[in-house]
Amino acid sequence: MEKVLTKYVGKKDSHTLRFYKSHGGYEAFKKALKMKPEDIIEMVKQSGLRGRGGAGFPTGLKWSFVPKEPGQKYLCVNGDESEPGTFKDRIILEHDPHQLLEGCLICCYAVGIQTCYVYLRGEFKLGAQRIQQAIQEAYEDGLMGKNILGTDFSCDFYLHRGAGAYICGEETALLSSLEGGRGLPRIKPPFPAVSGLYGKPTIINNVETLANLPHILNRGVEWYTSIGPKNNTGPKLFCFSGHVEKPGCVELPMGIPLREMIDKYAGGVWKGKKLKAVIPGGSSVPILHADECDVPMDFDSLQKAGSMLGSAAIIVMDEDTCIVDALYNLMRFYHHESCGQCTPCREGTGWLEKIVARIEKGHGRPEDLELLDEIGNNMVGKTICVLADAAVMPCQSYIKKFRDEFQAHIEEKGCPFKKSKAKTA
Amino acid sequence: MPREIHFKIDGKEVIAKEGETVIQVAHREGIQIPHFCYHPGLPIDGNCRMCIAKFAAPRGDKIVPFPKPMTTCTTYPTEGMEVDTTSQEVQEMRRGIMEFLLINHPLDCPVCDQAGECTLQDYAYTYGRDKGRFQEEKVHKHTKNMGKYVALWGERCIVCTRCVRFLDHISGTSEIGVVHRGDHAVVDIFEGHPLDNPLSMNVIDICPVGALVSRDFLFKQRVWFMQSAKTICTACSKGCNIFVDYDQHKLYRIRSRPNLDVNQWWICDYGRMYYKHVQREDRLKEFYERQEDQLQPKPNREVIQNAIEHLKNNSQQTAFLASLHLTLEAMYLTYKLAQHLEISHIGALQNPILDDEVFPGFTIEGDKNPNRKGFQLIFGQDALENGLSKILELIQKQKIQTLLLISCIPDFQPPEELLHALKTLNKLILIDISQSPFLDYAHWALAGSTYTEEDGCFINSRGNYQIAQMALPTPGTAEQTHAILQRLIFAWKGETKEPISQRGVRKAMFKELPELSQLKEEKSYPHLSNNPQGTKAVGLYW
Numbered sequence: 033m034e035k036v037l038t039k040y041v042g043k044k045d046s047h048t049l050r051f052y053k054s055h056g057g058y059e060a061f062k063k064a065l066k067m068k069p070e071d072i073i074e075m076v077k078q079s080g081l082r083g084r085g086g087a088g089f090p091t092g093l094k095w096s097f098v099p100k101e102p103g104q105k106y107l108c109v110n111g112d113e114s115e116p117g118t119f120k121d122r123i124i125l126e127h128d129p130h131q132l133l134e135g136c137l138i139c140c141y142a143v144g145i146q147t148c149y150v151y152l153r154g155e156f157k158l159g160a161q162r163i164q165q166a167i168q169e170a171y172e173d174g175l176m177g178k179n180i181l182g183t184d185f186s187c188d189f190y191l192h193r194g195a196g197a198y199i200c201g202e203e204t205a206l207l208s209s210l211e212g213g214r215g216l217p218r219i220k221p222p223f224p225a226v227s228g229l230y231g232k233p234t235i236i237n238n239v240e241t242l243a244n245l246p247h248i249l250n251r252g253v254e255w256y257t258s259i260g261p262k263n264n265t266g267p268k269l270f271c272f273s274g275h276v277e278k279p280g281c282v283e284l285p286m287g288i289p290l291r292e293m294i295d296k297y298a299g300g301v302w303k304g305k306k307l308k309a310v311i312p313g314g315s316s317v318p319i320l321h322a323d324e325c326d327v328p329m330d331f332d333s334l335q336k337a338g339s340m341l342g343s344a345a346i347i348v349m350d351e352d353t354c355i356v357d358a359l360y361n362l363m364r365f366y367h368h369e370s371c372g373q374c375t376p377c378r379e380g381t382g383w384l385e386k387i388v389a390r391i392e393k394g395h396g397r398p399e400d401l402e403l404l405d406e407i408g409n410n411m412v413g414k415t416i417c418v419l420a421d422a423a424v425m426p427c428q429s430y431i432k433k434f435r436d437e438f439q440a441h442i443e444e445k446g447c448p449f450k451k452s453k454a455k456t457a
Numbered sequence: 458m459p460r461e462i463h464f465k466i467d468g469k470e471v472i473a474k475e476g477e478t479v480i481q482v483a484h485r486e487g488i489q490i491p492h493f494c495y496h497p498g499l500p501i502d503g504n505c506r507m508c509i510a511k512f513a514a515p516r517g518d519k520i521v522p523f524p525k526p527m528t529t530c531t532t533y534p535t536e537g538m539e540v541d542t543t544s545q546e547v548q549e550m551r552r553g554i555m556e557f558l559l560i561n562h563p564l565d566c567p568v569c570d571q572a573g574e575c576t577l578q579d580y581a582y583t584y585g586r587d588k589g590r591f592q593e594e595k596v597h598k599h600t601k602n603m604g605k606y607v608a609l610w611g612e613r614c615i616v617c618t619r620c621v622r623f624l625d626h627i628s629g630t631s632e633i634g635v636v637h638r639g640d641h642a643v644v645d646i647f648e649g650h651p652l653d654n655p656l657s658m659n660v661i662d663i664c665p666v667g668a669l670v671s672r673d674f675l676f677k678q679r680v681w682f683m684q685s686a687k688t689i690c691t692a693c694s695k696g697c698n699i700f701v702d703y704d705q706h707k708l709y710r711i712r713s714r715p716n717l718d719v720n721q722w723w724i725c726d727y728g729r730m731y732y733k734h735v736q737r738e739d740r741l742k743e744f745y746e747r748q749e750d751q752l753q754p755k756p757n758r759e760v761i762q763n764a765i766e767h768l769k770n771n772s773q774q775t776a777f778l779a780s781l782h783l784t785l786e787a788m789y790l791t792y793k794l795a796q797h798l799e800i801s802h803i804g805a806l807q808n809p810i811l812d813d814e815v816f817p818g819f820t821i822e823g824d825k826n827p828n829r830k831g832f833q834l835i836f837g838q839d840a841l842e843n844g845l846s847k848i849l850e851l852i853q854k855q856k857i858q859t860l861l862l863i864s865c866i867p868d869f870q871p872p873e874e875l876l877h878a879l880k881t882l883n884k885l886i887l888i889d890i891s892q893s894p895f896l897d898y899a900h901w902a903l904a905g906s907t908y909t910e911e912d913g914c915f916i917n918s919r920g921n922y923q924i925a926q927m928a929l930p931t932p933g934t935a936e937q938t939h940a941i942l943q944r945l946i947f948a949w950k951g952e953t954k955e956p957i958s959q960r961g962v963r964k965a966m967f968k969e970l971p972e973l974s975q976l977k978e979e980k981s982y983p984h985l986s987n988n989p990q991g992t993k994a995v996g997l998y999w
Contacts, residue, residue: 197638214635219503219531372616372635372642373504379557382640386593403590410553413525414506 033259036247036267037240038283041127047162049169052130058175060249064138065183072142076245078253080265084120085110085201085238086314086342088331095143097225098233105145106234107136108210109242111152111159112194112201115314116365117345120269121239123281125152125159128243129166133189135242137175138249140187143235148189151206154196164191198369202417203236204228205371216373217417240269261287264330268344272298275305275350286330286341290320293329294348305350309433313342315362316422318429339429354449355434356441359427360388366423377420380411384427391438394446401431401438464538479529479540480508490542491551491580493558493665494617495530497985498715498722498818500626503531505617506554507580511541526550548584555584560591561640562666563612571667573680577615598643603633604652606672606726607661611643614668620644620660627723627818628656644668656819659723662713673730674710686928687714687986689915690728691782691827691908695820696917697724698981701732701909701928708732708909708929715985719917722985725814725821732909734867735929739892741904742933752902757934761941764886764901765948767859768798771884774858776802776848779836781826782866783938784913785922785973786959788828788835789966790942791863797949802851803836804844806864806871822918827908830916834972849878858883865890865905865938888941904935911937912959921979 040046040055052058064072077092098105109132113121124132136148150167152160167189170176178186192210194200200209204218207229228234244266248256257265264286270293273279277299284297290312294300301307307322312329317340320327327337334341349358363385370381384407387400408424415421431438440448462473466483473482478501483490493505508530512523515537526547529540541547559581566572598611620633621644632652636645646652652660661671683704690697690711697720700712711732713724734740744760745752768775777800779791795803811823833841851857860882871894879885879898887899890907909928916922931937936944943956967973 367639370639372638372640375504375506375554375557375615378616378640378642379560382596383557383560383591383593390593410550410557414509414550414554416503 033267033283033285035283037131037243037269038123038127038281041123046127047129047166049130049166049173052128056250057130057246058134060246061134061137061141061175062181063249064141065181065185069142069144072138072249075253076142076248079248079256080263081241081244081248081256082264082266082331083238084240084244084268084343086115086316086340088341091237091241094225094237095139095235097223098143098235099226100144102144104147104230104232105143106229106232107140107143107145107148108203108206108229108234108236109136109148109150109239110201110203110206110236111150111156111163111239112206113156113239113343114153114196114198114201115316115343115345116362117271117273117311117347118314118343119271119273120281120344122156122159123269124239124243125156126162129159129162130170131243131246132163132239133166133170133176135245136189137180137187138245139235139237139242141185145235146187148187149210149229150189150191151200151210152191152193153201154194156193160191160193167191197371198365199371199417199419202419205417206236207234214371216371217419219416260285261328261330263332270297270329271343271345272348273345274311274348275302275353276300276348277302284329287328287333289326290329290346291325294325294346298346298348301348301350303350305352307348308351308353309349309355311345311347311349311426313340314345315347315365316340316425317342318425319433321433352449354392354447355430355437356388356392357447357449359430360385360392362426363388363423366419370419370423374415374420376411377415377423380407380420381423383407384423388427391441392447394441394444396438396442396445398442400442401435404428404431462534462536464534464536464540466540467543473534477534479510479532479534482534483529483540483542488542490529491576491583492530493576493615494619496619496622496663496722498627499619499622499663501530502618502622503528505558505615507551507558509550509554510547511544513539513541551580551584552586555580556586556590558615559585559589561596561612562615563595565613569610569613569667570670570675570680571613571664575667576665596640598641599645602651602672603646603669604657606658606730607652608670608672608675609644610668610670611645613666614643615666616642616644617665618644619663619665620669623656623660623663624652624654627659627816628654629817630654630656632657633660654816655726655814655821656723656816658726658729659713663722671710678704678709683709684928685712686909686926688909688925688928689827689917689923690724690731691915691925692725692728692731692825693822694824694827694829694918695720695822696827696915696919696923696979697728698923699724699728700986701926703909703928706929708735716979716982717985718980719919719923721819723819725819727821731867734891735907735909736932737891740932740935741889741891741896741902742935743904744934745899745902747900752896752899757903757936757944760901760903761944761948764903765945767884768861768886768945769949771859772798772800774856774883775800776804776851776857776860778804778806778845778848778860778862778864779832780806780864780866780869781808781829781832782908783828783831783863784911784915784925784959785828785831785835786913786962786966787863787938787942788831789970790939790946790962792835794861794942794946794949797946802844802848802857803840804846804848805832805836805841806845806862806866806869808866808869824918827917828915830918830920831922834916834976835970845875849874852878852881855881859886860884861886861888862895862899863888863905863938863942864893864895865907866893867891867907869893871895888938890935903941904931904933905938905941906931906935911939913939914963916976917979919979921977923979923981 082088200215205215209215224234367381367385411420492508686701698714698716743754808825814821940956
C-alpha cells in the first residue's frame, strides 16, 4: 500500500517546515480556508474517519457536538500516548510534526476554535522539541497566530508536557492535568464537547486522527473511503512488539487478517517459534488465543471477535511465554496507574495485582480464579472512567482463554515456565 | 417558576426541581441511599460509587434501561426516568463497593474514635460480608497531626475528598489535598502548612470514617455512652445550632447541628472549643459574702436575703449592669427586678466587637455577644448604647453606691474604667460564672449558669430567637441565672416560693412584653440531623 501518514518518515529534515512545504505541506489547510467550516465537518463525516486513540468514535460526529455559537472553544491534541505497546503517535510527532499541526489548524478552522493545546506525554522529549520547533516555524511563517494567511481566522498553539501518568491519556483527566490539577477523570455528562477545558467546549483528538485530516482535504473523500473496509476507512498505523522478528510501526489499511499481518509485515513470530497469543490493540484489550488470529484487523471485526482494535498495538507472545507472568506485569501496571479516585478501581487494581502475583509466585489457591473473576465483575462499569475496565478486560480474558495455565501454577505451586528454564540452564 | 421533573425512585412517584440530582430528591422524599462522598453542603464529586443504582428512561413508548449503573449523586433526573435503588442486583453492586472499601481499611473499630457514628461501620453491617475474601497484606499509610485540633489516621481514609472539598469551597484555605495514586492515595497537608484555619474542625464532622479525628476529643469517650443536647452556641451573635455531647455531667465535645438559615452544616473552631470554660477549675460553685475583706461561702438563701435587704434600702443609689450573654428570660427577670426596685439606671456589659471573619462559604461574626438584640428589645437602645457610661459617670459623682452586676461572660476582660469605678462603690452584688476580675470587688457573689446549663432563648443576628437546651446541671450550689433572679424577686416580695422553669418565664415574658410579640422563632431543620438514635450523641448520617 502507498504510504500516507508515514510517507516522509526517515527522510532527512522531515520535521522542518521547509521540507514539509516543499512536499505540498499546508496546501490542504489553504484549501480548507476557502471552504465553509460546516462543509469541512461534513467532509470528515463522509470520510468515515474514526478516532485513532482507542475507542474509534467517528471524528466528524464528535466535532458536530460542539455548540455552533461563537465563543471560547479549545482543541486539545491527545499526545499522551501511554498505552503499553503503542508508539504510533511518537513517529508522527518526531518525524512529521507539521502534518499534525496542519490537521489541528483544519480542525480549529472547521469547529471555530482559536486556541489549541498539544498535550504530550512527559517522556516524549524529542517529540516535544520537534513540536515546539514546528510551532515556532509555523508562527514565523504566518500559519499560526493572528489573521492567518491574511484571513479572519486566528489560532494560537501551545505545547504542554504531561508528567507521565497513564490516566492523563483519558480525555477528561487530560483536561484536569492541563488545568494544573491532579490528573483525575471527570464525570460525564457533561461531555467535553459541551463543557471541557476551563468549562468551555473542547475537542480532544488523538495525534494520528488529526494527522489524517490534511490527506482527506487534499485527496478527497472518495480516495479516503477506498482504503480499508466499510466504516473502517483510511490508513492506520499498527505497532508490532513482543516476540516478532521485526518489531516496529507499520502503516496499513484496516481489515487485513491478524496472522497475515504478523507474518507479512512483522517478520513472523521470532526464532521460528509457535504463536501462543496476541494482544491486538494495546494492553487494555482482551487477549486473542492463537486460534483466533485470523480475525481482520479493524474496529468492527475485532469487536465481534470479543476484543478491540484499541490503539492498534499488536503485542505478540510466543509459545514460551508465561501467561500468568504476562498478566502479573499488566496488573502491576494498572495498579500503579490507577488514579485512586473511584473506590472499585482504587482498591480493585491493587487486589488483582496481589492475587496474580501470589499465583505466579506459587502461593495460589484454587478459589483464586473465581475470586479474580468476581473482583473484575465488581469493578467493570462502576467507575468514572474506563481504567477499571481496562484492567479487568485482560485479567478476565487471560483467565478465560488460558485457564489451564493458571491452574497449573496453582497446582504445581510455582511457574512451570521458570522451572523448565531452570532445568535447561 | 422552576421546571419540575416527574420521575420514579423504586416505584415511588417523585418530583425533582431543576438542578437537583437523584440522591437529593431521594433524601428529600425520605428514601435513604447509602453514600460516603456525597454531602449536601459540598460540591458533588461522585468518587465513592456507593450510591450506585440502575436507571431506565423512556425512549418512544418503551422504558429502556441504561447500559451501565450510575451514581445517584451525579445523575440528574429526566422526565419519566425510573431509578432502582433497592433491587437484589443493586444491593449486590453495593456489596462489591463495600468489599473494596474494607479490604485496605484497618479493622481497628475497637480503638477508633469514630466507632459508633461511622457510616463505613454501619454500611459494613448492612452490605458487608461476614468473612473477608482479602487475604493479602493491607496498604500502610501515615498517621499524623494535621493541625492544632485535627489528627489523621491515613489507613482509615477512604479518599472521599469531603475534607478537600470543604477546605476548597467553604473555608477557601485548601490546606488538605490527596497525595499518591491508586490504593496508596490518602489525604495530607503540605509540609509546613498545617490545617489551622478557624473552620478546621468541620472536617472531623464530615469525615465519614475515623480518618480525621478531633485531637481534643481523642480517646476521651465512646460515642454511644454520650447524650446530646440540641442547643445554641453563644460564642458570637450568629447563634449557630450545635449539639452538646455529654455523659454523666461531663461535657465532651460540641458538634454542628445543621440549620440551613443560620449556620448551614458548619460551625467555627472557637464555638467548638467554647465549652471549655464550663468545667474549668475556676468556675464559681458557691454563693459568697464578704466578711473581714474575705469572701466566705454562705448558704444561698442567706446571701440572697442579705443582698435584697441591701438593695431594698439603697434602691435610690443602685444601678444594674446586665451582660449581652444573658438569656432573654434572665434579661426579662432583671427588667422585672429593676421595675420592682424602681431602678432607672441600667447598662450593658459586652465583649468588644471584632471584625467579621469572612470565608467563601461561612462567616464568623465579629460581635462576640449572643443576645444584643434581646437586650435592645427589653432595655431599649439607649440603655444598650449609653447605659454603661452614664452609670460610670454617676458612680464617679458618688450618686450610685450599689451595683448589681450580672456578667456570666466567659473569660471577660472588663474595661479599665469599670474596674476603677468598682473600687469606689459601696457594695457590688455580682452574678457570675467564674473567678473574674469582678470578684475582687464583690460584696456578694452569686454563682450563675453557663450556656450549657440553661434552657433560655437568644436572639441571633438575623433577629430571630432560638431556644437552647440544657445539657448539664449547674456545679456545686450554683444556680441557673434566671432562678437566682427569680429568688431575688421572691425575696423582695417576701415570698418563699421556688423558682419556676425557664419555659414558664418565657411564657410570661412573651405575654407581658409587647416588644417581643414581633419576634419569630428561627426555623429548625430536625430532618437534617436525622439522628436515628434519638438523644444519643451519634453522628449525623450525612
